[in-house]
Amino acid sequence: xxxxxxxLHEGPTIPLDATDRGLLLxxxxxxxxxxxxxxxxxxxxxxxxxxxxxxxxGFEAPLRRAEEGLLAMAAKAPEDGAVLRLxxxxxxxxxxxxxxxxxxxxxxxxxxxxxxxLVFQPVSMVTVGTRRNEYSPLSRxxxxxxxxxxxxxxxxxxxxxxxxxxxxxxxxPVCSSAANIFVVVKDEVLTPPVGEGVLAGxxxxxxxxxxxxxxxxxxxxxxxxxxxARASEIFLTNSVRFxxxxxxxxxxxxxxxxxxxxxxxxxxxxxxxxxxxGPVPIASLQ
Numbered sequence: 176x177x178x179x180x181x182x183l184h185e186g187p188t189i190p191l192d193a194t195d196r197g198l199l200l201x202x203x204x205x206x207x208x209x210x211x212x213x214x215x216x217x218x219x220x221x222x223x224x225x226x227x228x229x230x231x232x233g234f235e236a237p238l239r240r241a242e243e244g245l246l247a248m249a250a251k252a253p254e255d256g257a258v259l260r261l262x263x264x265x266x267x268x269x270x271x272x273x274x275x276x277x278x279x280x281x282x283x284x285x286x287x288x289x290x291x292x293l294v295f296q297p298v299s300m301v302t303v304g305t306r307r308n309e310y311s312p313l314s315r316x317x318x319x320x321x322x323x324x325x326x327x328x329x330x331x332x333x334x335x336x337x338x339x340x341x342x343x344x345x346x347x348p349v350c351s352s353a354a355n356i357f358v359v360v361k362d363e364v365l366t367p368p369v370g371e372g373v374l375a376g377x378x379x380x381x382x383x384x385x386x387x388x389x390x391x392x393x394x395x396x397x398x399x400x401x402x403x404a405r406a407s408e409i410f411l412t413n414s415v416r417f418x419x420x421x422x423x424x425x426x427x428x429x430x431x432x433x434x435x436x437x438x439x440x441x442x443x444x445x446x447x448x449x450x451x452x453g454p455v456p457i458a459s460l461q
Contacts, residue, residue: 197264
């Protein structure tokens with residue numbers, strides 16, 4: 176089922192303007208979020224980030240209409256969870272690069288099953304050649320232009336790993352293809368700041384806000400190859416898989432018990448249960 180510009184369609188085909196700039200130029204933004212018991216998790220944060228991303232591209236996203244679409248689809252989601260994707264493009268435009276002066280954005284919401292098996296599923300990582308450009312405005316938003324991440328993941332899979340460890344143009348580790356990264360060195364949990372070319376992840380932000388409740392000391396600073404070499408534990412965060420421990424990175428083996436990531440997952444699960452007003456299908460690992 177697909178919600179498109181105020182109307183529900185059974186899908187998978189929908190009417191789409193062939194001049195839509197999202198289709199032709201990746202001129203748009205998107206968000207992916209989970210919903211439990213009919214309630215999207217971190218809804219306000221996702222809408223705020225989408226709105227900020229659209230403004231960076233130079234147009235206003237219709238956030239009230241986008242929220243309407245998310246809630247309409249959430250109402251049809253199974254109680255044990257679903258994944259919603261909100262896509263907002265600038266809409267149709269004339270031929271060429273310059274956008275229309277008065278755009279009519281296209282809003283689409285799709286739904287997919289939530290797979291709890293992906294939560295806390297260990298992943299192997301390998302450093303890839305595709306770089307994250309910290310100087311690009313697109314590094315700070317969820318742009319539809321996602322081919323750097325796609326190529327990075329393809330490169331990692333061809334090397335036999337599950338995920339890509341992406342470096343920025345300075346050669347510093349910053350993220351995976353679709354997740355923020357946290358590195359445990361001694362008694363500190365390190366994560367690179369947004370200025371390094373890191374997307375301001377929603378799960379990342381939620382974890383930063385509650386880490387002290389679990390007795391965790393999180394430090395935002397640029398990472399180095401030495402940090403990766405010294406790490407006892409590395410984990411990834413995103414809005415659908417929550418937390419995933421890294422089992423190996425460039426053949427370096429890491430703590431399979433992932434004690435810090437377990438604390439982090441419990442903290443986030445508690446937040447999700449309170450916000451969605453019911454149990455979520457994520458087991459406690461403590």
